[in-house]
Amino acid sequence: MDPKDVKSAVVVGAGVMGHSIAQVLAQAGIEVGLVDLTKEALERAINLIKSNLDILAEFNRLPNDEIPAILERIHPSTDLVSAAQGVDFALEVVVEVADVKKKVFSQLDEICSEDIVLASNTSGLDIFSIAEVKNPERLVISHWFAPPHIIPLVEVVPGPKTSPDVVAFTAGLMKRLGKKPVVMKEFVRSFIVNRIQNQISLAVLEMLEKGWATPQEIDMAVKNSLGIRLPIVGVVQTYDFTGLDLVLDIMKSYGVSHPLFEEKVKQGHLGAKTSKGLYDYGGRSEEEILKKRDRLYLRMLDYLEHISAFESV
Ligand SMILES: NC(=O)c1ccc[n+]([C@@H]2O[C@H](COP(=O)([O-])OP(=O)(O)OC[C@H]3O[C@@H](n4cnc5c(N)ncnc54)[C@H](O)[C@@H]3O)[C@@H](O)[C@H]2O)c1
Structure with a gap:
C-alpha cells in the first residue's frame, strides 16, 4: 500500500503516547480507532487531545477551525475487534510489558487483514521475538518521542524478517504525518536516541550518587x-x-x-x-x-x- 492511501488506522493504548499519536494521525486526515481498556482512560485521552490541539493552534501550527473535524476523526473504543476491523495501519502503544504486547499482536494478527503493517511503539523490547504473527514481514517498530504531536523524530526499526517494502511504507507514512523518520539498519535494543540517552543517564546517576x-x-x-x-x-x-x-x-x-x-x-x-x-x-x-x-x-x-x-x- 502507498502511504498516501492510508485512510484508517487503529492505535491500541491511549496513554502518554497513544493519545497523541492518534491525534497526529487524525491531523493528517486519517480516521483513527483509539483503543484502551476502560472508558475512563479514553475520556482522559480525548481531554488531553483537545488540550494538545489548543496548544498547537495557539502556536499557529494548526487553524482553530480544523479542531472539530480532527476530533471527529478519532473514535475511542474499548473494543479492539471492531476498532481494528478493516483498518489500513495498526500501531500498538500499550504498556512496556512483553506479555501484554504479545497478546495485542496476536489479536491484531487475527483481526487485521493480512497485508496491513503492524507497528509497535516499544521503547526497546525485542518485539520480533515476542509477537507471534502469521506474516512477520509486516511487523515493524515505529518508535515515537514524547510528546508525539510536537517532537518530529520517529525511529523506524526492522526486525530480521521485516520486508523492505514495510520499512519503506512505514517511513513514508511517518513523512506523510509530518514526522522525520530515521530508519535503522537492524533491530538493536534502545535504538538510536535511547541508546545515547541511557549512557547519559548512567553518567548523571554516577555523578549524583558520588556527590560530584x-x-x-x-x-x-x-x-x-x-x-x-x-x-x-x-x-x-x-x-x-x-x-x-x-x-x-x-x-x-x-x-x-x-x-x-x-x-x-x-x-x-x-x-x-x-x-x-x-x-x-x-x-x-x-x-x-x-x-x-x-x-x-x-x-x-x-x-x-x-x-x-x-x-x-
Ligand atoms: N512515555 C514515553 O515517553 C514513551 C516514549 C516512547 C515510547 N514509549 C513506549 O510506548 C508504549 C506506551 O507507553 P506510554 O508511556 O504511553 O504508557 P501508558 O502507561 O501511559 O499507556 C499505556 C496504555 O495502554 C493501555 N493498555 C494496556 N493494556 C492494553 C490492552 N490490552 N489493550 C488496550 N490498551 C491497553 C493502558 O491502559 C494505558 O492507558 C510503551 O511501549 C513505551 O515503552 C513511551
Whole structure:
C-alpha cells in the first residue's frame, strides 16, 4: 500500500503516547480507532487531545477551525475487534510489558487483514521475538518521542524478517504525518536516541550518587554547553569541530581507540580544519565552515537567552 492511501488506522493504548499519536494521525486526515481498556482512560485521552490541539493552534501550527473535524476523526473504543476491523495501519502503544504486547499482536494478527503493517511503539523490547504473527514481514517498530504531536523524530526499526517494502511504507507514512523518520539498519535494543540517552543517564546517576555535582549544577553545565551545540552539530558532527586527531588522542589517553577515527586521521581527514572528516565539507575553507557554524550557534544562543532557557523550568 502507498502511504498516501492510508485512510484508517487503529492505535491500541491511549496513554502518554497513544493519545497523541492518534491525534497526529487524525491531523493528517486519517480516521483513527483509539483503543484502551476502560472508558475512563479514553475520556482522559480525548481531554488531553483537545488540550494538545489548543496548544498547537495557539502556536499557529494548526487553524482553530480544523479542531472539530480532527476530533471527529478519532473514535475511542474499548473494543479492539471492531476498532481494528478493516483498518489500513495498526500501531500498538500499550504498556512496556512483553506479555501484554504479545497478546495485542496476536489479536491484531487475527483481526487485521493480512497485508496491513503492524507497528509497535516499544521503547526497546525485542518485539520480533515476542509477537507471534502469521506474516512477520509486516511487523515493524515505529518508535515515537514524547510528546508525539510536537517532537518530529520517529525511529523506524526492522526486525530480521521485516520486508523492505514495510520499512519503506512505514517511513513514508511517518513523512506523510509530518514526522522525520530515521530508519535503522537492524533491530538493536534502545535504538538510536535511547541508546545515547541511557549512557547519559548512567553518567548523571554516577555523578549524583558520588556527590560530584548537584542536580542544578549538572543541568547548568549541560544547558550552557551541549544545549547550545547539540541542535546545530548533533553528536557526531561535533567530532569534526573538535578535530579527529585530538579525539583519537583523547581516546588513547583512556586506553581505547576506534578504527574509523584511526583511518580518518591516517588519511589526513581531521574534520572542519581539513574540510573533510566524518562529514565532507565540499572543499570549503575552515573559515567558511566555522562562520556558518558560529552564526547558527549565535542565533541559538540569542534565542535561548531571549526565552530565558537558562533559568530552571
Ligand atoms: N512515555 C514515553 O515517553 C514513551 C516514549 C516512547 C515510547 N514509549 C513506549 O510506548 C508504549 C506506551 O507507553 P506510554 O508511556 O504511553 O504508557 P501508558 O502507561 O501511559 O499507556 C499505556 C496504555 O495502554 C493501555 N493498555 C494496556 N493494556 C492494553 C490492552 N490490552 N489493550 C488496550 N490498551 C491497553 C493502558 O491502559 C494505558 O492507558 C510503551 O511501549 C513505551 O515503552 C513511551
